[in-house]
Amino acid sequence: MNLILQVWRQDGPDSKGRFVRYEANDISDHASFFEMLDVVNEQLIEKGEEPIHFSHDCREGICGTCGMVINGTPHGPDPGITTCQLHMRRFNDGDEIWVEPFRATAMPVIKDLVVDRSALDCIIQAGGYISANTGNAQDANAIPIPKNDSDLAMDAAACIGCGACVAACPNASAMLFTAAKIGHLGLLPQGQAERNSRARGNCTNHGSCQNACPKEISVDFIARLNGDFLRAGFK
Amino acid sequence: MRSVFSLYRSSVGKKIVMAISGVFLFLWIVGHMLGNLKVFFGQEAFDHYAHGLKEFGDPFLLHGQFLWIVRFVMLAIIFLHMLSALAVYLQSKAARKTGYKKEEALTFTYASRTMRWGGVILLVYIVYHLLHFTVGSAHPKFVPGAAYANLVVGFQNWWVSGFYIVAMIALGLHLYHGLWSACQTLNFNNPRLRDLRRPAALLITLFIVLGFCSVPISVLAGIVTLP
Numbered sequence: 252m253n254l255i256l257q258v259w260r261q262d263g264p265d266s267k268g269r270f271v272r273y274e275a276n277d278i279s280d281h282a283s284f285f286e287m288l289d290v291v292n293e294q295l296i297e298k299g300e301e302p303i304h305f306s307h308d309c310r311e312g313i314c315g316t317c318g319m320v321i322n323g324t325p326h327g328p329d330p331g332i333t334t335c336q337l338h339m340r341r342f343n344d345g346d347e348i349w350v351e352p353f354r355a356t357a358m359p360v361i362k363d364l365v366v367d368r369s370a371l372d373c374i375i376q377a378g379g380y381i382s383a384n385t386g387n388a389q390d391a392n393a394i395p396i397p398k399n400d401s402d403l404a405m406d407a408a409a410c411i412g413c414g415a416c417v418a419a420c421p422n423a424s425a426m427l428f429t430a431a432k433i434g435h436l437g438l439l440p441q442g443q444a445e446r447n448s449r450a451r452g453n454c455t456n457h458g459s460c461q462n463a464c465p466k467e468i469s470v471d472f473i474a475r476l477n478g479d480f481l482r483a484g485f486k
Numbered sequence: 487m488r489s490v491f492s493l494y495r496s497s498v499g500k501k502i503v504m505a506i507s508g509v510f511l512f513l514w515i516v517g518h519m520l521g522n523l524k525v526f527f528g529q530e531a532f533d534h535y536a537h538g539l540k541e542f543g544d545p546f547l548l549h550g551q552f553l554w555i556v557r558f559v560m561l562a563i564i565f566l567h568m569l570s571a572l573a574v575y576l577q578s579k580a581a582r583k584t585g586y587k588k589e590e591a592l593t594f595t596y597a598s599r600t601m602r603w604g605g606v607i608l609l610v611y612i613v614y615h616l617l618h619f620t621v622g623s624a625h626p627k628f629v630p631g632a633a634y635a636n637l638v639v640g641f642q643n644w645w646v647s648g649f650y651i652v653a654m655i656a657l658g659l660h661l662y663h664g665l666w667s668a669c670q671t672l673n674f675n676n677p678r679l680r681d682l683r684r685p686a687a688l689l690i691t692l693f694i695v696l697g698f699c700s701v702p703i704s705v706l707a708g709i710v711t712l713p
Binding site: 257259270320322323324328349351354355356357419421422423424453454455456457458459461462463470471473474475476477478480481484 | 493496497498499501502574577578580581582583584585586587588589590592593594595598599601663666667669670671672673674675680
């Protein structure tokens with residue numbers, strides 16, 4: 252299939268970016284979105300041009316490294332997947348595809364489609380941890396956890412920290428990310444010690460984040476964050 | 487308790503202020519709508535009701551005191567609601583300085599995207615509404631105390647009724663998102679009840695919008711007339 256790409260190119264954090272039009276010809280519809288970009292990049296390298304820079308690592312949807320906004324949707328048009336899991340058969344021959352980096356003041360562009368997501372690490376440092384004493388690990392079954400709680404904690408723990416929720420949020424807020432961490436840790440007994448001091452997140456309850464999340468994490472966790480926040484306020 | 491007063495400093499705290507002030511505004515709107523429906527019981531019943539609002543609390547409160555207390559409290563609540571909305575808006579604007587070239591609407595509802603402009607439309611409407619039916623300066627034949635006659639004469643103008651209905655649609659969108667959103671913000675999220683929040687918000691919103699709109703429509707249709 253033949254496609255037209257409109258890709259955001261930006262030389263560095265302080266340079267002005269622009270969209271550049273590329274033609275991607277003879278792309279297999281079995282190719283992933285990144286394999287398509289790889290083909291385009293090889294052609295660019297052959298011509299002696301700078302290839303398109305983008306973040307990627309596992310290419311199987313589990314690491315949270317990749318992420319770009321494709322035709323206005325973080326991780327592309329399909330729900331519940333990361334960019335690396337997107338396949339070209341999702342598009343039609345001759346389509347024009349707009350590719351942009353995640354946009355948020357807290358996640359500045361480093362180069363082309365690569366953004367600096369270390370702001371998410373700051374949230375983890377502020378409260379995305381539990382107190383674990385050193386010494387022998389205790390028996391795994393010594394702490395009773397109800398099945399419902401552990402299942403719900405696992406739903407929140409599916410967050411891979413890709414930042415799509417920030418990219419999709421009309422307020423560019425990392426509320427779903429923060430809520431997933433608070434839900435994941437706050438539902439388990441090991442997370443209770445820091446529960447009232449844990450990091451907090453700007454939510455106007457639009458729901459874009461849930462629709463953009465590759466792991467389909469629910470905004471129910473945002474309500475839980477708000478509840479924990481209120482509870483801590485009265486301590 | 488130390489942090490109750492510092493809650494407002496965070497964006498979550500601002501949303502909590504917005505949600506709680508919104509719940510009070512919602513309760514006031516329910517009362518206003520139910521009061522308006524008294525117009526269907528005739529001129530005497532409606533004027534009696536309007537007069538009763540001024541005499542409420544007698545003999546503990548003097549004439550009009552109750553109404554003035556309500557007005558000051560409402561003004562304070564509206565101020566808090568707008569202040570927190572403005573603060574959240576400014577934070578959001580700062581949080582994404584470069585926007586997207588292409589943007590798909592990923593939000594759950596259309597209503598959520600109308601909250602800020604809808605709020606501004608409601609503010610403009612409320613100012614006009616007060617000048618129209620309370621102060622009377624925007625009313626062609628305002629007679630102090632003659633609430634029923636003022637209402638019928640006011641709504642016989644197509645433009646006035648049209649603006650009213652547009653404002654009520656804006657109110658409906660604002661309430662539909664606002665009621666659900668307040669549940670999220672205040673963590674009313676019980677797994678057994680949370681799927682009922684959307685339909686409940688829709689039903690309550692329809693009840694309020696239809697209740698309000700029935701008055702100007704009935705005036706225009708000639709159901710509610712001057713004797």
